[in-house]
Amino acid sequence: MSSCIRCIGMDSTMAACRELVDLILSGDVSTQDELNKAKKMVSAAYHLSKLPRNSDILSAAGDDRDAVLDLLQKRPIRTISGVAVIAVMTSPYRCPHGRCVPCPGGVDSIFNSPQSYTGAEPAALRAIQENYDPYRQVTARLSQLKQIGHKLDKAELIIMGGTITARPLDYQQWFVKRCLDAMNDFGREPLHTKYLEDAQRANETAAVRNVAMTFETRPDWCKERHIDRMLDMGVTKVELGVQSTYDFILKRIERGHTVADSVEANRALRDSAIKVGFHMMPGLPGSNMERDLRMFEALFNDSRFCPDYLKIYPTLVTKGTRLYDMWERGEYVPYSSEEAARLLADIKERLPAWVRLQRIQRDIPAKHIVAGVLKSNVRQMAYDIMQAEGKRCRCIRCREVGHKMLKGLRADPDAVRLGVEKYEACGGVEHFIFFEEFNIDALIGFIRLRFPCRPHRPELEDAALIRELHVYGRMVPIGEKGKDWQHRGYGAELLERAASIAREAGYGKLAVMSGVGARPYYERLGFGRDGPYMSRRLRP
Incomplete structure (x- = not known):
C-alpha cells in the first residue's frame, strides 16, 4: 500500500491513521469488517506494532472528523x-x-x-x-x-x-x-x-x-x-431499591423496609413529577420461579407499582455476605444462568409498552460470583428463547428507533403515527403519549403525562404533570437539524398533545419535570420557571 501525499512527514501511526481516513472518505471502507481489514493492511505497510485505535483515527481526521464519525464511533x-x-x-x-x-x-x-x-x-x-x-x-x-x-x-x-x-x-x-x-x-x-x-x-x-x-x-x-x-x-x-413485593422475603433478607414503603415512595415521586425506576431481585431466599413470575406480573397489573423503568438483578452469591454462609450450609441455591434466562424471557413477554427494561444483571465480574448467573449474556439467552418460541418484548428499550437502527432497520417518516395509552398508577392517571413507526414497531418519542393523586408541592396545585419527554435516536447536537430523529419537532408536538389532554380534563396548568440543561428548550415553547419545574398556564 503506497503512502498518501498528505502523510509525508507524519510519524508512522499518524500517517497510517490519515490513510485510513482517506479510505473511509473515498468509500473504499464503509463497514466494520472493511475497516478491520484496512487497519491490518495499513499497519503492515507502516510497520506498526499494533493496530490503530478508532480514537487515533478520529484524532487524525481533523476537518474530516464529522464525515468519518459514524463508522468510527465506538459503542x-x-x-x-x-x-x-x-x-x-x-x-x-x-x-x-x-x-x-x-x-x-x-x-x-x-x-x-x-x-x-x-x-x-x-x-x-x-x-x-x-x-x-x-x-x-x-x-x-x-x-x-x-x-x-x-x-x-x-x-x-x-x-x-x-x-x-x-x-x-x-x-x-x-x-x-x-x-x-x-x-x-x-x-x-x-x-x-x-x-x-x-x-x-x-x-x-x-x-x-x-x-x-x-x-x-x-x-x-x-x-x-x-x-x-x-x-x-x-x-x-x-x-428505588424495591427488590421484592413480598414482605416476608424483605424481612428474611433483613432489607429494613416494607412493601408499603415502596408503594408510598412510588406515589410521592410520581406526584412530584419524578420518573421512577425499580430495582428487582428475583431468586431471593424464600422465592422460586413461579413466585417471581407472579411478582413481575403484579408489578404491572397492580396500580400501586407500575414503574417507568426496571432493572432486574438475579440474586448472586458473593463471598463475605450472609447469603454466602447460607449457600455454604446448603440453605440457599440461586438461579443458574439457564433458569434466569427462562424467567427473564417469561417476564419480557409480559412487559407493557410504557416501561423501559434498562438492565439485566449486575456488573459484578464473574471472578467475584461464587454461585448464580455466571454467564454475562443472559439477556441474549432470554432473547434467543423468545425468538425460538415466536415471542417478543415490546418494552421501550426493545422498540427505540435508535436500537432498531443499530440492527440495520430503517424507519419511514411517512409511517409515523401518534398514539395514547392510559393507565392507573398510584391513585393517579398516567397517559403514555407516543410517536411510533408502525412498519418496524419503532418508538420515536414519548411523553409521560400524569394526573396526580396527592401532590404536596405548592407549585403543582391545579397542575397536570409531564414527568418525562424523550425523543430517541442518535444524539443530535443542540441547535442542529440532524438526519436522525431528534430535533424534528416531535417533542413540541407531544407537548401540545399533552396540553390538549390536560386542558380537556380541566387542569389549569401544565408542569414539566425538566433537567437543568433542558430548561432553555421549554422556555422557547412558552414555559417559565416555577420552583424546580417549568410550567405554563392552560387557560387565561
Whole structure:
C-alpha cells in the first residue's frame, strides 16, 4: 500500500491513521469488517506494532472528523437513546439500616466499597481511580466518551453508590454541584462557581448540559422531605431499591423496609413529577420461579407499582455476605444462568409498552460470583428463547428507533403515527403519549403525562404533570437539524398533545419535570420557571 501525499512527514501511526481516513472518505471502507481489514493492511505497510485505535483515527481526521464519525464511533449504544450517560459513584458509607443478607459491599465488607457494590464494577473502578471525587469522575468519563467519538451536548447524570439521601445534605449538594461544575468546565476555563444554584444556572447554557439526573436510594429514605431536597438539586428520576413485593422475603433478607414503603415512595415521586425506576431481585431466599413470575406480573397489573423503568438483578452469591454462609450450609441455591434466562424471557413477554427494561444483571465480574448467573449474556439467552418460541418484548428499550437502527432497520417518516395509552398508577392517571413507526414497531418519542393523586408541592396545585419527554435516536447536537430523529419537532408536538389532554380534563396548568440543561428548550415553547419545574398556564 503506497503512502498518501498528505502523510509525508507524519510519524508512522499518524500517517497510517490519515490513510485510513482517506479510505473511509473515498468509500473504499464503509463497514466494520472493511475497516478491520484496512487497519491490518495499513499497519503492515507502516510497520506498526499494533493496530490503530478508532480514537487515533478520529484524532487524525481533523476537518474530516464529522464525515468519518459514524463508522468510527465506538459503542454507539452509549448515545443511541439520545443522551450521553455519565455514571458516577459516591464514596463508601454505611447504609442507615445495616447490611442486607445478599449485599456484597459497604465499608465493613471485604471489598470496602460503596454499599451494594464490590468495587470491581466499571463505574466503581472509575470512581476508585478518581478517589471518589465527583468532578474528576465526570471529567474522566466525558473525556473517554469524547475520545471514542460521542457527542456530549446532552448528558444524563446517574449518581450511584448506596443510599445517597441518607448522606448529610451538604455532602449531597456538594457532590451534585461538583458534577455540574465538571460539565460546565469541560473544554474551557473553569468557572469557579460558589453555590449549587450558580452551577445550575451556568449549566443552562453550557457545552455539556445536564438534561437528566438520577439518584439511587431506598424506599424508606424517599419521603416527601427527601424528594424536596432532590428537586432542589435537579433530580429528575429516582431508582428505588424495591427488590421484592413480598414482605416476608424483605424481612428474611433483613432489607429494613416494607412493601408499603415502596408503594408510598412510588406515589410521592410520581406526584412530584419524578420518573421512577425499580430495582428487582428475583431468586431471593424464600422465592422460586413461579413466585417471581407472579411478582413481575403484579408489578404491572397492580396500580400501586407500575414503574417507568426496571432493572432486574438475579440474586448472586458473593463471598463475605450472609447469603454466602447460607449457600455454604446448603440453605440457599440461586438461579443458574439457564433458569434466569427462562424467567427473564417469561417476564419480557409480559412487559407493557410504557416501561423501559434498562438492565439485566449486575456488573459484578464473574471472578467475584461464587454461585448464580455466571454467564454475562443472559439477556441474549432470554432473547434467543423468545425468538425460538415466536415471542417478543415490546418494552421501550426493545422498540427505540435508535436500537432498531443499530440492527440495520430503517424507519419511514411517512409511517409515523401518534398514539395514547392510559393507565392507573398510584391513585393517579398516567397517559403514555407516543410517536411510533408502525412498519418496524419503532418508538420515536414519548411523553409521560400524569394526573396526580396527592401532590404536596405548592407549585403543582391545579397542575397536570409531564414527568418525562424523550425523543430517541442518535444524539443530535443542540441547535442542529440532524438526519436522525431528534430535533424534528416531535417533542413540541407531544407537548401540545399533552396540553390538549390536560386542558380537556380541566387542569389549569401544565408542569414539566425538566433537567437543568433542558430548561432553555421549554422556555422557547412558552414555559417559565416555577420552583424546580417549568410550567405554563392552560387557560387565561
